[in-house]
Amino acid sequence: MPPPLTKRKKTGELYVRTASVDAAIDRAAGLDLDAVIREARVDDRGAPGFMEPECLLHLVRSTRLDNSDDRFAQLFEILLDRVARSLKGSIRPSSLYDPEELRQEVADRFVDLLVEDRNQPGDGLDYFEVRFASALAALRIDVLRASGRLAAKEDHVEDMHDQEGQPLPALAKQLRQFSQAEGAEQEKEHFRNELLRAIDRLPDHERVAVTLVLKGHPIEGDDAETIAKLCGVSDRAIRYRLQKAYEKLRRELGEGR
Amino acid sequence: MTTTSTARGARDVLMMFATEGEPTPRRLEAYAKDHPELRRELTELAVEMVLEPSRPLPPADASTKATVASAWARFQAGTRSDVERAPVRSAAALPNVFAGFSGAAFPRLAARLDVTPLFLIKMKDGLIEAARFPRAFSKLVADEVGHEVDLIIASLGRPSAIPRGMMAKSDGKPEAGAKQSFEEAVATSGLTPEQQERLLNMARAERGSD
Secondary structure, eight states, rough: OOOOOOOOOOSBBBBBOOOOHHHHHHHTTTTHHHHHHHTTOOOOOOOOOOOOOHHHHHHHGGGGGGOHHHHHHHHHHHHHHHHHHHHHHSSSSOOSSSSHHHHHHHHHHHHHHHHHHHHHHHHHHHHHHOHHHHHHHHHHHHHHHTTTTHHHHHHHOOOOOOOOOOOOOHHHHHHHHOOOOOOOOHHHHHHHHHHHHHHHTTTTTHHHHHHHHHHTSSSSSSSSSOOHHHHTSOOHHHHHHHHHHHHHHHHHOOOOO | OOOOOOOOHHHHHHHHHHHHSSSHHHHHHHHHHHHGGHHHHHHHHHHHHGGGGGOOOOOOHHHHHHHHHHHHHHHHHSSSSSHHHHHHHTTTOOTTTTTTTTHHHHHHHHHTTTOOHHHHHHHHTTOSTTTTTTHHHHHHHHHTTTTTTTHHHHHSOOOOOOHHHHOOOOOOOOOGOBEEEEEEHTTTTTTOOHHHHHHHHHHHHHHHHH
């Protein structure tokens, strides 16, 4: 078993890696450098031998103990290549910021955590060994928050052309039905991925509203954190965004759905 | 939980949301209630956690390669020890005392000093600790290369010019600053026993006179 993480939750429990990451770390410990590097380069989630980023990060952190600059340099490059490409996928062109600049800024913050960990081993990177992609998303959003770019993004109001559209519950029902693909499990999985990718291509405001509907967030209600409250806009704006998004998704994924 | 967040506190809240569970409406609602100032950020994060797994990793290109190169430089700068960093600034002003001895002139200089070129290369590249390096030999070098003896001693204090990993000890343990002690350098530079004895005697004589 690899050494446990040291970061604790507010409840006092230790953060833990997934069982598959622990197993991958154990397995990598028995491989020579060439084999580890070969496996670390497999970054397609669906490919056999895919090395999870949580495992790759652990290997980078553990080079602190083996005094192998070559091993460290190669693993560092592979890890940062994945980070840079992941940021390229998640930070798209925007009128509110320079995507290249933002990607570099997030990568810098991640490297700062690696530096901190190398100079004085701590628990700052433990989050990344638990859920790498989600932790990287949190870091990216924190950089946006700290620089005020997220506020600028949310304050932008689209031109609604004074359309009222359909009532919210009807729209939500349509969208949720739309995501219920029929057919075998594999087909459903395929359609779900296609749908998520199509949602990911929507403009920011529509992407957020549709995803929240699919996750089952309440559309209306006085006490609950409704989608409008979460997005900081009116119910009318949400209705408009959902309607626009629904039309685009139907066009992209098939009118018959 | 708090209703205001410091910069680090805000990041921790986002990290906790990202890593302690799924982005369900119930969790998002609870976090948004406890941290209303982070509602937008948490909402954006919840959406990312849903969409990210379906996103294929784009291929590497010039911009991602530039990010990796910049990350490497940042890491190197951030992890260089204080011992290594401090001399870098002062060493920038030091001239290369061996600059006039390139090509065949370098082994000839070594022969005049009665050492091997390898020993002299270690001096040139700052690979020998200055602490126990005999001043008498520095004086011989100074006379040959035409610089002040203090400059020769100062140039020994520079950080080594090769990566740390190349100077790892055989037992695999880290070696601070990638430098050899004077005695190690004497023993591992291809010097004859007589040459070694001469250099070690210089050092002993100076330690004895301390």
